[in-house]
Amino acid sequence: MPNILVSNDDGIFAPGLRTLAEAMLALGDAWVVAPKDNQSASGHRKTMHRPLRATPVGQVFSPRIKAYAVDGAPSDCVALALMGLVEEDIDIVVAGVNSGPNLGQDVTYSGTVSVTLEAAIFNLPAVAFSLDSRHPDADYRPTVDFLQSITRQVLANGLPHHTILNVNFPAIPRKEIRGVRITQQGRRVYRDVLTSRTDPFGQPYYWIAGAEPEGDIETEGTDIWAIYRGFVSVTPIHLDLTRHEFMPALRNWNWDTTPELSTSEDTP
């Protein structure tokens, strides 16, 4: 029976977290260590400048699940759990189900994905799950058998070193879901706008706000393409962000400028 750690970035009371945690009981034992507050777009963080609190949480989940609410970022929850808050050895880390998609470049901001990146640094397999709806009454039930079958497969097959899966669900009824597609990150176009206002004391303040980013739905094989067409997207993500194919061109730049400067310094 695997030991499964569940976390998220929407916070301990998010309905998608409960759906995921309780779905995992069909596979093994589950622990929840999640932020006490919403930490959306929190990025991959490490809280080192202040101590963290972990409050045991009852009643939110099935009595079979031991749960903690943490006053830190999603990645802090994972570190805290794996470094000793959970006394059992964890076999896999799952994140979500996020309220809203994590597609394209979203993954660099995503608190949901940061849960899995932290797990990968601890050399554990991990899966991030997100639903393409931010509606407070969104129905997470259609995701349940995918949550279970994808997690089962990761447990059975393992994942390459420092690699995680980023899974997105279309927000449609279960029987309309057309299956799973292995995808790559698509491209989103953010339409944030800066709103500048003046406070009652005459000082300016700023809101970064905008509509839901638009995705490029036409490029076949991307996560955005798949979700738009009613598929579950499964994107393998890795911790190595090196753009390897650009390295040869970069080596041809004029790096000699710096040795020249060095020479002029050596012979004043």
Place this chain on the structure above:
Amino acid sequence: MPNILVSNDDGIFAPGLRTLAEAMLALGDAWVVAPKDNQSASGHRKTMHRPLRATPVGQVFSPRIKAYAVDGAPSDCVALALMGLVEEDIDIVVAGVNSGPNLGQDVTYSGTVSVTLEAAIFNLPAVAFSLDSRHPDADYRPTVDFLQSITRQVLANGLPHHTILNVNFPAIPRKEIRGVRITQQGRRVYRDVLTSRTDPFGQPYYWIAGAEPEGDIETEGTDIWAIYRGFVSVTPIHLDLTRHEFMPALRNWNWDTTPELSTSEDTP
């Protein structure tokens, strides 16, 4: 004359920020928009749940530099600047010089790198600079001609779409620096430990802390390998985290499990 935006994650008063901003005056006009406080390990964040303040800062920098301190994350500073706080069109974004290296998996946490990821989302070229020393009296002067020559080359050659450069400097005198190496991300081993304490009211609290992570200095061609040997490391980083080479194997997993479940639902 290019317009250069300078930011960091160590905050507006960091000595490395001043070194970088004033070095840029040899290339063009410079603006500084940086966090008012230290935001190390802040990750790539977007502050949307509260407004941001940007306070004009005088005296810290050369009078030729217009500077603002922002009560947000490094990526917020970039968004705020590019969305209108800086009225001129920015040509390039530079980050740092960070107090401490950003090597290997550090880049997923790094506030310094998050500055450049945000710039890339705005389709601007960007470079992150870090010094391999956290000492408060570390000498940033040996970095200056590299800051200028690398930024000049990025302005001259451009960078591929959604790609940035992550540059690390060894903390050694200028004449001991052996030149530039184009590198890939190495692997660091984090040695964080969880310290559990009890507060005066009998409740537990936790510190995540640890020694400086150790790097794998033996794998040739990595950033860690280069720094250890006295080279400046230049690693191209991209926003596409997809592990493309794992996609064929992943497609061979048993994805049929889910259509079967779907069938059983269709015929109750």
